[in-house]
Amino acid sequence: KQEVTQIPAALSVPEGENLVLNCSFTDSAIYNLQWFRQDPGKGLTSLLLIQSSQREQTSGRLNASLDKSSGRSTLYIAASQPGDSATYLCAVSPGANSKLTFGKGITLSVRP
Amino acid sequence: NAGVTQTPKFRVLKTGQSMTLLCAQDMNHEYMYWYRQDPGMGLRLIHYSVGEGTTAKGEVPDGYNVSRLKKQNFLLGLESAAPSQTSVYFCASSFRGAYNEQFFGPGTRLTVL
Numbered sequence: 001k002q003e004v005t006q007i008p009a010a011l012s013v014p015e016g017e018n019l020v021l022n023c024s025f026t027d028s029a030i031y032n033l034q035w036f037r038q039d040p041g042k043g044l045t046s047l048l049l050i051q052s053s054q055r056e057q058t059s060g061r062l063n064a065s066l067d068k069s070s071g072r073s074t075l076y077i078a079a080s081q082p083g084d085s086a087t088y089l090c091a092v093s094p095g096a097n098s099k100l101t102f103g104k105g106i107t108l109s110v111r112p
Numbered sequence: 113n114a115g116v117t118q119t120p121k122f123r124v125l126k127t128g129q130s131m132t133l134l135c136a137q138d139m140n141h142e143y144m145y146w147y148r149q150d151p152g153m154g155l156r157l158i159h160y161s162v163g164e165g166t167t168a169k170g171e172v173p174d175g176y177n178v179s180r181l182k183k184q185n186f187l188l189g190l191e192s193a194a195p196s197q198t199s200v201y202f203c204a205s206s207f208r209g210a211y212n213e214q215f216f217g218p219g220t221r222l223t224v225l
Contacts, residue, residue, distance in 0.1 A: 034213060043116075043202055043216035044155075089155070097162065097209040099145075099170065104154040 002027045004092055004103035012109040013080055021075040021106050023090035028068045030092045035064050035075050038087045038105065080110045113138050116217035118203050124223045125193045133188040133220050135203030143206045144186040145214070146178060148199040161186055162209070193224045
């Protein structure tokens with residue numbers, strides 16, 4: 001059974017810092033990996049989707065990398081801002097028509 | 113486009129009562145999902161649908177039923193609510209399963225007393 005782990009559960013950084021959020025998964029046979037953002041009391045918003053054949057995806061100040069063989073993905077946030085404060089979740093799928101398995105998320109706080 | 117909408121936003125039930133949560137999407141997505149999110153447990157899949165008229169069980173289906181009579185709507189029913197079903201419920205949709213990103217609704221906060 002696939003397990004997705006995100007450590008630490010919470011992170012606090014000063015504004016302007018570049019930071020990396022980690023995601024690890026136990027079964028490397030994944031189809032793709034998605035990173036989501038969740039603001040308090042809100043639903044999830046998809047940030048980046050990386051297909052298994054890709055090594056990274058970029059959107060603005062966000063860069064997500066994928067290393068299938070080691071079962072790891074990282075979400076890099078450049079020049080963090082207080083507006084980046086949220087919970088970040090990663091999720092993996094074993095196939096195109098399969099369901100996502102989610103990590104429990106990392107709650108990020110960016111201090112002004 | 114409204115995206116994924118959920119009705120109601122909040123609800124309080126007494127044990128044994130029934131209710132239906134409605135999810136609607138206007139993106140012509142084939143796949144729709146119902147999740148529950150609980151502190152310390154993360155997101156867990158309740159039921160999902162791969163197209164109009166289809167439903168399938170997820171990770172935690174007991175105590176819930178679903179229907180997908182129209183492509184744009186996915187209903188989640190609780191026939192006899194229990195306190196263990198107190199949770200935040202999220203609906204999501206995607207064009208073609210995990211191949212595409214999932215879009216989430218704003219959630220329904222349900223309390224069962």
